Amino acid sequence: MAALADTAVVGASAPPGEPLLRVSGLTVDIPTPRGPLRALDDVSFELAPHRTLGLVGESGSGKSMLVRTIMGISPARSTVTGSVRFDGVELTSLPRRAARSYWGRRIAMVFQDPTTSLNPVLTVGRQLTEATRAHLGLGRARATERAVELLDLVSIPEPRRRLRQYPHELSGGMRQRVTIAMALACDPDLLIADEATTALDVTVQKQILDLIAGIQRERGLALILVSHDLGVVAGRTDDIAVLYGGRVAERASTRVLFAGHRHPYSQALLAAVPRLDRPAGAAPRTIPGTPPDLVLAPPGCRFAPRCPSAEDDCHRAAPAPRPGADPTHAYACLHPIPTTKAERR
């Protein structure tokens, strides 16, 4: 993809040691008739260049809200506090105009439903050239050439013919390939895939995830993979953050999270996943209760009402993140699952 390199924006230029993305204390409140809904509560994490972070959680856990806030598309009237630093620049306080050189250009996103994220009345070609013409100032002919390269990059056969087609003429998998091509148009440093394969069949999901992984390796992107499916993130991420009720319950390297998680919610989530390798009739374990109501939520741990190891102190204040034995590991729990190895810190 040498042709793409000449139009690329300057690559990640953060000083050594500085992560590409640093989110700290991010809190989002959305006004509702019943009172403010705290969609995100004091969320912090870091992402180094070329690395992949998995964000997992159930509906309402805040995973989509988090990546949308990073992308600058938090809901209207919401209040955002805290910090999102990308490549050394604070995005939350950046003027709208300056932020445009980040959002859609250096940070790009692929959404869950390719049908609604594509404009049905514009051709694929028109939608694929829009970003490169606006952000990179390419002329029509050059932008079209670039669009052909992009469709080729996402393994769409007959790219020139596809450019003249409309989204409804493509299958769901092809449409999602087009949205990935759109996201890659300006050669971003960070790609966010928000449940990008959830609406697809399992065989197509695998094709798309393999495609994203290949592109990431080839172009050195950092990737945030948002999914409710632990199976999707297990083999494809370096680190995982588990979100619950708008907070990070636990984060660790993927290996540590699966093998040595300490948060009871992580454990319950892992046990609830139906597995192919579990014999028939071995039903997945259930998590009693329902996800929390985030409007006027009580103090204390969000998971406490459903937690098997909750005690009185869990209901009093939100537990602060505690470091685990592994340097990548942190969990927000007062009564964590005991480890087999004695953990003294």
Next chain:
Amino acid sequence: MTQTTTAHAAVTQPAVTQPAMAQAPARPGALLRVEHLVQRYRARGAVVHAVSDVSFDLLPGECLGLVGESGCGKSTTGRAILQLPRPTAGRVVLDGEDLCALDRRRLRHRRHRLQMIFQDPVAALNPRRRVRDLVVEGLDIQRQLPGGERAARADALLRDVGLDPELVGDRRPHELSGGQCQRVAIARALAVGPDVLVCDEPVASLDVSVQAQVLTLLARLRAEHRLALLFVAHDLAVVRAVVDRVAVMYLGTIAEIGPVDAVYDTPAHPYTRALLDAVPVPDPAVDPEQAPSLTGELPSPLAPPSGCPFRTRCPRAADRCAAERPLPRAVGPDHHVACHFPLVDPLPDSTSGDGSHEDGFGRPAGAGERAGRDRA
């Protein structure tokens, strides 16, 4: 969905061109037998071959999974069993009675024996009615119950599905979560005392923690009410957790059917293998990119390929696959595969021979095609 929008245009004449196919031998004591089911729709001058000659049976209290990708005909099959809409051809035999042959009035009197729940439980419930009324609506249609008995019955049903009638009985669907709505839909289906419950993607729209709750509930109800379940789902891991037997569908046909452990542990059809390989494994030690990917796209059901429907994407496809439609052959006890080159050797005494000599009805292969459907 295509099948709902084109439902009115269902082709009702019997299929005369459909080749008769062998089926796995019916098991004794079957509660429900689906024989040579065909469902076709007319859409803009073309014919959609949604289901092409599907046969299987269901024992009392048994759970059969129907799996496959979007457009494989699994939902259409589930609905055709309930005569929603009536199938183009084939028989749906419940306790020895062919539902396809019943007139509307007599079919209505059988409706209580077959019930269905859907993927989107919120959309499946009338938003203007209260939970208690929703649950007993089927009973109201069946017979008039006195007010007190009616309310008591509704409360008992709600408790049976793990809901507190005091708390939810007077609410409307939008005041409930998705998981609660699915429980209401299940209670509503159970109200009329069915023998067969068709579950069309019952947990696909639910979160994983709630998913497990609903699956556990279905398993308990199945045991308590001796319910036979037809479990239509795209998620192979979910299916493994609940079913006894599984049928893998591809482009309107059954590629493989058998006990779930046999099909998952020793898949005989290359398509089953590809589907299983694509399922993400929640284990960081497994590199998902190592598993081979299925290439190409699902062919159009407007013009299915000749011979084996999977041949256009199959790594083992040969000339024969384009020429001849593979017939189901036994590869294990109650385990059948429709493939010329299965991954597991067929049993020597396979009921339908090796597929090239007989079609299972003791006739040479292709005879059925020439003669048309013998039943019609």
